[in-house]
Amino acid sequence: MWGLNLPIVLALAAIGGVLAWRRAHTLVWLLYTGGALWAFFRFGFTVPIPQSVATIYLGITGLALVSYASSSRERLAETVQPIQRLILEPRYRLALAGLLVALPGLAAYNAYADLTMPLEAPGFGREIHPPPPTELTVHDETIDMATAENPYLHYKHDDPELYGKHVENGRRVYYENCFWCHGDGMGGDGMFAHGLNPVPSNFNDVGTLPALQSSFVHWRIAKGGPGMPAGGTPWDSAMPAWEKFLTTEEMWDVNLFIYDFNGYEPRALGQH
Amino acid sequence: MTAHANRRTRTAATFATAALILALPAVAQVDLGTEEQRAAGKVVYDKYCGQCHGDTGDGNGYATPRVRPKPRDFTTGKYKFRTTPNGMLPTDDDLRRIIEIGAPYTSMPGWPNLTSAEIQNVIYYIKTFSPDFENPDRYAEPIEIPRPLESTEESVARGRVLYEEQACGACHGEVGRGDGASAPTLVNDKGDPIRAADLTQRWTYRGGPTKEDIYRTFSTGLNGTPMPSYADSLEVEDRQHLVNYVYSLGDGDDPNYGTLITAVYSAEPIDLQDEETLDALFESAPMTRFPLVGQITEPGRNFFPPVTSIEAQAVYNRDEIAFRVRWHDLRADTSGRNNPSLEVPMWDEDNGIGGDAADDAGDSDDFFGDFGGEEAPAEDDFFGDSGDDFFGDGGDDFFGTADAGAGGAEFSDAVALQFPASLAPEETPELKPYFLYGDAQNPVDLWFVNLTYGVADTFRGRGSDSIEPTEADIVEAVTSYDQGAWTVTYKRRRSSRAGVSFAEEQYTPVAFSVWDGFNRERGNKRALSSWFYVYTEPSVEQAVAGPVLRAALIVLAIELLVVFLVRRRARQKAADEEASGATLTATEAPAV
Numbered sequence: 001m002w003g004l005n006l007p008i009v010l011a012l013a014a015i016g017g018v019l020a021w022r023r024a025h026t027l028v029w030l031l032y033t034g035g036a037l038w039a040f041f042r043f044g045f046t047v048p049i050p051q052s053v054a055t056i057y058l059g060i061t062g063l064a065l066v067s068y069a070s071s072s073r074e075r076l077a078e079t080v081q082p083i084q085r086l087i088l089e090p091r092y093r094l095a096l097a098g099l100l101v102a103l104p105g106l107a108a109y110n111a112y113a114d115l116t117m118p119l120e121a122p123g124f125g126r127e128i129h130p131p132p133p134t135e136l137t138v139h140d141e142t143i144d145m146a147t148a149e150n151p152y153l154h155y156k157h158d159d160p161e162l163y164g165k166h167v168e169n170g171r172r173v174y175y176e177n178c179f180w181c182h183g184d185g186m187g188g189d190g191m192f193a194h195g196l197n198p199v200p201s202n203f204n205d206v207g208t209l210p211a212l213q214s215s216f217v218h219w220r221i222a223k224g225g226p227g228m229p230a231g232g233t234p235w236d237s238a239m240p241a242w243e244k245f246l247t248t249e250e251m252w253d254v255n256l257f258i259y260d261f262n263g264y265e266p267r268a269l270g271q272h
Numbered sequence: 273m274t275a276h277a278n279r280r281t282r283t284a285a286t287f288a289t290a291a292l293i294l295a296l297p298a299v300a301q302v303d304l305g306t307e308e309q310r311a312a313g314k315v316v317y318d319k320y321c322g323q324c325h326g327d328t329g330d331g332n333g334y335a336t337p338r339v340r341p342k343p344r345d346f347t348t349g350k351y352k353f354r355t356t357p358n359g360m361l362p363t364d365d366d367l368r369r370i371i372e373i374g375a376p377y378t379s380m381p382g383w384p385n386l387t388s389a390e391i392q393n394v395i396y397y398i399k400t401f402s403p404d405f406e407n408p409d410r411y412a413e414p415i416e417i418p419r420p421l422e423s424t425e426e427s428v429a430r431g432r433v434l435y436e437e438q439a440c441g442a443c444h445g446e447v448g449r450g451d452g453a454s455a456p457t458l459v460n461d462k463g464d465p466i467r468a469a470d471l472t473q474r475w476t477y478r479g480g481p482t483k484e485d486i487y488r489t490f491s492t493g494l495n496g497t498p499m500p501s502y503a504d505s506l507e508v509e510d511r512q513h514l515v516n517y518v519y520s521l522g523d524g525d526d527p528n529y530g531t532l533i534t535a536v537y538s539a540e541p542i543d544l545q546d547e548e549t550l551d552a553l554f555e556s557a558p559m560t561r562f563p564l565v566g567q568i569t570e571p572g573r574n575f576f577p578p579v580t581s582i583e584a585q586a587v588y589n590r591d592e593i594a595f596r597v598r599w600h601d602l603r604a605d606t607s608g609r610n611n612p613s614l615e616v617p618m619w620d621e622d623n624g625i626g627g628d629a630a631d632d633a634g635d636s637d638d639f640f641g642d643f644g645g646e647e648a649p650a651e652d653d654f655f656g657d658s659g660d661d662f663f664g665d666g667g668d669d670f671f672g673t674a675d676a677g678a679g680g681a682e683f684s685d686a687v688a689l690q691f692p693a694s695l696a697p698e699e700t701p702e703l704k705p706y707f708l709y710g711d712a713q714n715p716v717d718l719w720f721v722n723l724t725y726g727v728a729d730t731f732r733g734r735g736s737d738s739i740e741p742t743e744a745d746i747v748e749a750v751t752s753y754d755q756g757a758w759t760v761t762y763k764r765r766r767s768s769r770a771g772v773s774f775a776e777e778q779y780t781p782v783a784f785s786v787w788d789g790f791n792r793e794r795g796n797k798r799a800l801s802s803w804f805y806v807y808t809e810p811s812v813e814q815a816v817a818g819p820v821l822r823a824a825l826i827v828l829a830i831e832l833l834v835v836f837l838v839r840r841r842a843r844q845k846a847a848d849e850e851a852s853g854a855t856l857t858a859t860e861a862p863a864v
Contacts, residue, residue, distance in 0.1 A: 238707075244571060
């Protein structure tokens with residue numbers, strides 16, 4: 001879900017819960033927050049996130065933690081007190097020696113892991129649903145994106161037979177053109193999907209079609225990857241500009257079909 | 273909803289018991305399900321299967337002209353993936369297996385989301401398409417699949433002898449790359465061209481990659497295809513040795529697709545003409561496999577590319593960089609034309625060689641215009657010249673090569689590496705040219721090799737309709753075809769004034785295209801990859817010990833400093849306290 005590695009995230013949250021329940025010491029909280037963030041960035045995602053982004057976040061939160069700890073004299077005293085005791089009290093001598101050895105060891109390991117980490121191609125984020133244009137011209141016909149709707153959608157109630165014909169034509173268009181990428185069952189897992197980056201959209205997903213107006217989907221179908229603004233990395237998207245292959249009617253029909261197949265309705269006009 | 277789910281579990285339970293009862297006596301018998309089950313199966317079929325297998329089960333769905341292998345025609349009663357002897361009907365479990373996991377690298381997907389009962393119902397429905405399922409004589413017991421033998425050297429050697437004796441190589445090629453002498457002539461029962469499996473790429477086996485799957489494949493044969501059954505000609509034990517040999521041909525269980533070529537440094541000169549040292553040079557460079565898929569984004573679409581992956585590596589020295597790519601192809605097509613911008617008429621999107629190009633081209637109107645819509649203006653363009661091409665030289669040439677086999681196709685094999693013409697500006701590192709031949713603002717450079725000539729031509733691409741030859745950089749290439757594998761090695765100077773330079777520690781985008789002339793691929797009808805990267809590894813090996821030691825020492829120093837400071841302060845405090853403590857005792861004298 002959202003590229004998160006759920007077991008790790010849940011484990012981190014659980015540790016936090018236990019600490020809250022046991023009313024842990026401020027120092028423990030600080031160590032936990034720092035450590036948990038580090039672990040979250042290192043292991044918390046199933047999709048690789050750029051190292052530089054993680055470093056920036058960790059740097060900022062590190063500063064925030066330090067300024068929190070030193071925000072008042074009492075808090076500072078409370079935070080450093082256990083450290084002082086560790087260093088000063090003879091009964092902790094062994095623990096101190098252990099720590100003196102362990103921390104450099106950890107640093108060495110971290111440096112080693114960084115140096116020997118298998119190389120990875122650089123990855124960049126992209127906007128999945130970039131803002132659409134206000135107007136859309138397809139085959140010499142211009143529509144207003146805010147008010148346009150699939151012209152055949154209303155047949156669903158007005159004329160079910162005609163609606164069925166449009167859906168069937170959309171089915172034909174889909175299985176002549178789309179399933180290699182978006183998949184037979186529309187899971188975004190067609191037989192070519194493994195070779196594409198970004199991967200084709202998953203139309204089973206409730207976060208995709210139901211969240212979009214039919215005019216947005218029309219825009220994406222007609223103009224494809226190259227029609228996106230830079231935030232959507234148009235140069236990487238294999239999504240074809242279907243106006244090169246299909247009639248306007250065919251594009252609305254396939255639009256109708258992908259909603260119908262999944263049992264979804266487009267987001268209504270004016271709904272945000 | 274609950275009632276529905278309940279019904280499902282109940283049906284599933286019934287089936288489980290039924291399966292148990294059936295399994296006990298292990299007698300094959302006619303089981304066509306109930307009327308209700310078949311009706312439920314039809315609902316599933318009409319939603320998920322008919323678009324390929326046809327609403328009447330004849331294999332003629334919407335997708336059929338554009339997929340290869342074609343969807344199974346259920347009216348013939350012939351099935352490929354069976355545990356039953358050659359010519360017999362599959363068991364329900366056989367059908368269930370293919371519906372659950374699909375046939376990899378074909379358009380037949382797995383359907384993991386269907387419930388067990390839904391699958392059983394759709395199986396009952398599929399059976400209604402062929403009268404064979406009512407005929408008890410067409411049923412047989414599944415063959416017994418023994419546990420695989422240990423893969424010892426002797427077993428593999430014995431398997432190799434059998435592979436040669438049985439002439440598997442005539443179709444599959446000597447080392448199994450699907451390049452046997454008769455491979456280009458193979459067709460299935462319906463006259464559609466079919467390729468002998470590439471035995472080295474186990475992950476593409478349609479019937480499954482395990483030793484049991486392989487044993488089953490050549491024990492029962494794949495009905496309707498040239499792949500025979502060897503149950504009669506080979507003893508069980510020999511078949512087990514043969515499994516071990518076929519398995520040993522494989523390049524691993526998994527394609528292990530990567531995203532990065534690591535170019536390694538070498539002090540040696542790179543001499544393309546000196547095969548031996550060149551091979552030695554590439555020996556040290558890691559090899560990465562990249563997935564290729566059909567180009568189906570722009571006109572000239574390629575719906576069934578036979579080449580599904582390419583391997584690549586790179587080395588560089590002070591002045592030059594060399595790339596080596598390798599892929600499998602059933603034969604070397606080295607007599608035809610090819611270049612990245614050759615036109616592909618619309619009718620040729622649906623047809624590879626063989627089959628009935630004329631019919632399909634003739635009724636392609638049906639596909640595009642029959643549902644009341646006016647034709648897209650753009651489409652006119654395709655149909656405009658498709659007619660000409662087809663009835664003119666396209667048609668002639670086409671029939672000229674349909675009985676191919678003897679080499680000499682109309683189009684030659686070819687390959688291209690694609691790089692951006694310049695690297696992304698620092699403030700927008702994600703910016704790249706459009707991965708399909710670039711765009712007007714951000715062009716690409718193509719290092720194109722037509723394998724008829726075996727030399728590299730360079731092109732600058734600003735989109736599919738703007739690909740011009742350039743001569744800014746000299747790219748050299750050598751090529752070889754060996755037992756079903758093409759190898760092409762490129763070399764260029766690392767620095768370039770017109771195109772991209774390969775600096776050390778730089779990530780440079782790279783993409784690949786492969787054309788199989790036998791599949792009539794040319795121009796935009798190609799197999800291609802998305803953008804990947806080549807990383808030029810630093811020439812001086814990075815020492816690990818230094819930085820590791822440094823990190824440890826820095827932390828240790830900080831620790832010691834903290835301990836020292838804390839202790840000193842504590843001592844000072846104690847001293848202060850002692851001093852003030854003396855006064856305290858004097859004035860207040862607290863109890864100790």
